[in-house]
Amino acid sequence: MRSAELIELWRGGQRESSHCGDAVICDTKGVIEAWGRPEQIVFPRSSCKMIQALPLIESGAADAAGLTDRQLALACASHSGARIHVDAVDQWLRGLGMGESDLRCGCHMPRDADENRRLTCGDESPCQLHNNCSGKHAGFLTLNRHLGGGTEYVDPDHPVQQAVKAAFEEVTAETSPGYGIDGCSAPNWSCSLAGLGRAMAGFADPPDDTRGRAMRRLVDAMRAHPEMVAGEGRACTILMRAMGGRVAAKTGAEAVFVAILPDQGLGVALKVTDGATRAAEAAITALLVHLGVLPENDPAVGRFLTDPIRNWRGMVTGDMRTAPGFPA
Amino acid sequence: MRSAELIELWRGGQRESSHCGDAVICDTKGVIEAWGRPEQIVFPRSSCKMIQALPLIESGAADAAGLTDRQLALACASHSGARIHVDAVDQWLRGLGMGESDLRCGCHMPRDADENRRLTCGDESPCQLHNNCSGKHAGFLTLNRHLGGGTEYVDPDHPVQQAVKAAFEEVTAETSPGYGIDGCSAPNWSCSLAGLGRAMAGFADPPDDTRGRAMRRLVDAMRAHPEMVAGEGRACTILMRAMGGRVAAKTGAEAVFVAILPDQGLGVALKVTDGATRAAEAAITALLVHLGVLPENDPAVGRFLTDPIRNWRGMVTGDMRTAPGFPA
Numbered sequence: 001m002r003s004a005e006l007i008e009l010w011r012g013g014q015r016e017s018s019h020c021g022d023a024v025i026c027d028t029k030g031v032i033e034a035w036g037r038p039e040q041i042v043f044p045r046s047s048c049k050m051i052q053a054l055p056l057i058e059s060g061a062a063d064a065a066g067l068t069d070r071q072l073a074l075a076c077a078s079h080s081g082a083r084i085h086v087d088a089v090d091q092w093l094r095g096l097g098m099g100e101s102d103l104r105c106g107c108h109m110p111r112d113a114d115e116n117r118r119l120t121c122g123d124e125s126p127c128q129l130h131n132n133c134s135g136k137h138a139g140f141l142t143l144n145r146h147l148g149g150g151t152e153y154v155d156p157d158h159p160v161q162q163a164v165k166a167a168f169e170e171v172t173a174e175t176s177p178g179y180g181i182d183g184c185s186a187p188n189w190s191c192s193l194a195g196l197g198r199a200m201a202g203f204a205d206p207p208d209d210t211r212g213r214a215m216r217r218l219v220d221a222m223r224a225h226p227e228m229v230a231g232e233g234r235a236c237t238i239l240m241r242a243m244g245g246r247v248a249a250k251t252g253a254e255a256v257f258v259a260i261l262p263d264q265g266l267g268v269a270l271k272v273t274d275g276a277t278r279a280a281e282a283a284i285t286a287l288l289v290h291l292g293v294l295p296e297n298d299p300a301v302g303r304f305l306t307d308p309i310r311n312w313r314g315m316v317t318g319d320m321r322t323a324p325g326f327p328a
Numbered sequence: 329m330r331s332a333e334l335i336e337l338w339r340g341g342q343r344e345s346s347h348c349g350d351a352v353i354c355d356t357k358g359v360i361e362a363w364g365r366p367e368q369i370v371f372p373r374s375s376c377k378m379i380q381a382l383p384l385i386e387s388g389a390a391d392a393a394g395l396t397d398r399q400l401a402l403a404c405a406s407h408s409g410a411r412i413h414v415d416a417v418d419q420w421l422r423g424l425g426m427g428e429s430d431l432r433c434g435c436h437m438p439r440d441a442d443e444n445r446r447l448t449c450g451d452e453s454p455c456q457l458h459n460n461c462s463g464k465h466a467g468f469l470t471l472n473r474h475l476g477g478g479t480e481y482v483d484p485d486h487p488v489q490q491a492v493k494a495a496f497e498e499v500t501a502e503t504s505p506g507y508g509i510d511g512c513s514a515p516n517w518s519c520s521l522a523g524l525g526r527a528m529a530g531f532a533d534p535p536d537d538t539r540g541r542a543m544r545r546l547v548d549a550m551r552a553h554p555e556m557v558a559g560e561g562r563a564c565t566i567l568m569r570a571m572g573g574r575v576a577a578k579t580g581a582e583a584v585f586v587a588i589l590p591d592q593g594l595g596v597a598l599k600v601t602d603g604a605t606r607a608a609e610a611a612i613t614a615l616l617v618h619l620g621v622l623p624e625n626d627p628a629v630g631r632f633l634t635d636p637i638r639n640w641r642g643m644v645t646g647d648m649r650t651a652p653g654f655p656a
Contacts, residue, residue: 012508014371016582017602043344105640105641117448120449180344181340181644254344274604313432
């Protein structure tokens with residue numbers, strides 16, 4: 001099997017660029033629709049943060065720390081480092097009697113334009129709270145306090161990461177071929193795209209047990225707080241808002257995107273082979289329209305897929321479109 | 329024929345992402361080495377600015393305006409909008425008795441970090457001088473004053489663009505299938521990748537006539553002023569410096585890259601199918617090493633291809649590498 005053509009960019013009546021990838025729609029039993037290679041091994045990257053957050057709830061650590069849904073949404077987030085995100089993580093860590101220096105995610109400039117400008121113009125450096133994964137790491141620290149592990153909670157052998165690995169292999173129903181180190185220094189376990197899709201279907205249609213209740217709680221938290229999962233202007237936030245909180249959507253680096261559709265009991269997972277964010281956003285948009293959960297005429301569909309592409313003087317220069325056969 | 333695998337990204341011992349594309353090495357007679365589809369039709373975008381500048385010289389407009397090599401390099405540039413670029417274009421336009429408002433390229437924030445910060449923190453908007461194509465447009469305006477055309481010099485039917493089209497079709501030795509509108513509003517004519525490569529070979533090994541002398545002058549201008557062709561930290565500038573001015577290199581949007589090798593009489597052209605800059609930069613680096621003009625141990629090779637990829641805490645997370653069979 002080969003990857004499938006997913007997204008094309010046209011200019012002057014000619015196809016200028018195109019993006020291949022793999023995509024699956026799953027229920028809890030497995031793949032029900034696929035493009036490309038469902039068996040393709042992928043690093044889910046940040047798209048699996050809701051999986052990484054399962055031990056936080058299942059261990060009782062979240063309740064012991066009195067975490068709110070807003071904090072659980074942040075544990076599943078790749079946030080923009082806006083003040084609402086940075087302040088919320090700061091407050092969370094203080095609530096644990098900890099601080100920024102306990103994080104192991106590293107520092108990077110925030111995507112959020114206002115906060116970026118504040119740092120740039122104040123000649124200030126970003127701190128670890130600005131890291132898009134700082135909410136996930138606050139979750140790791142919360143779990144770690146509960147488990148009584150050592151300070152280096154991102155080590156692959158650390159009890160926190162071993163708990164994450166166990167949850168990951170259980171919900172994907174696969175033995176992971178291995179891990180890579182993520183941008184935030186945590187191990188990221190790989191799986192097949194079908195395994196990731198099945199895991200998302202599990203979140204969409206969870207069993208009535210400890211795991212299932214944890215899944216439901218995380219999905220509800222993400223859907224209730226789309227602004228915490230990414231940020232203003234970001235695809236996850238915009239798409240979740242456009243679907244009125246019915247669907248949870250999460251992106252990951254290198255063009256992974258997943259969606260959880262509780263009303264349908266379906267999970268979606270896709271990876272664009274070349275890692276292009278623009279194509280992952282366009283492809284998940286197309287699949288959500290295909291599944292009938294995102295109205296075709298919603299401005300979000302225009303923004304990520306169908307609006308004409310304009311240049312610096314506002315002239316239409318081309319368009320983005322789905323490739324023939326994707327999704328229908 | 330299919331596109332070829334060019335560049336891969338690995339993490340944790342697994343291939344995470346990969347980039348396909350097409351690439352050719354040509355002499356003036358045609359393709360001498362190819363990967364993927366030499367016949368693939370591409371928009372050269374900014375990679376063909378030295379072609380677009382030919383009529384500026386051949387018409388006598390450049391000499392009539394007393395243009396320097398530094399200005400000719402800027403006519404072939406996608407510059408960073410640093411002060412050296414903005415001031416040079418400003419001065420050029422004043423020399424013509426014109427100004428920023430005569431440009432038709434539109435405004436965008438400059439890539440240059442210092443100038444970007446100055447505008448951001450001063451709450452100032454960028455002007456058309458900041459547009460990465462403003463040097464090319466200053467060249468168009470210089471040609472236009474010589475030709476006596478109307479003010480809307482980016483119209484495809486305007487004498488300036490008709491002169492550009494004629495030069496483009498002559499040096500590619502092809503009838504263009506058509507044009508697209510570029511980011512800077514000028515028409516951008518398409519051609520086969522082989523045609524673009526042959527054109528670059530023409531610049532590398534020019535005939536002893538008006539066209540050939542114009543070609544030589546532009547290549548010499550680019551090689552003498554790499555800082556004007558792009559800017560600090562940018563691939564074209566870094567690669568040209570690394571090769572000690574022996575080679576001219578120019579990128580274009582959507583992952584086109586060309587190189588002109590006068591010592592070898594060779595031209596190189598490549599386009600990454602998905603439009604990823606990281607892959608175009610890595611692929612041209614690999615081809616320049618393959619051709620023996622860029623030492624394998626040069627820091628530029630590390631920067632664009634072989635250095636390990638590190639995360640926010642400096643941990644090695646993976647690497648970029650050429651795909652099997654590319655370039656050798």
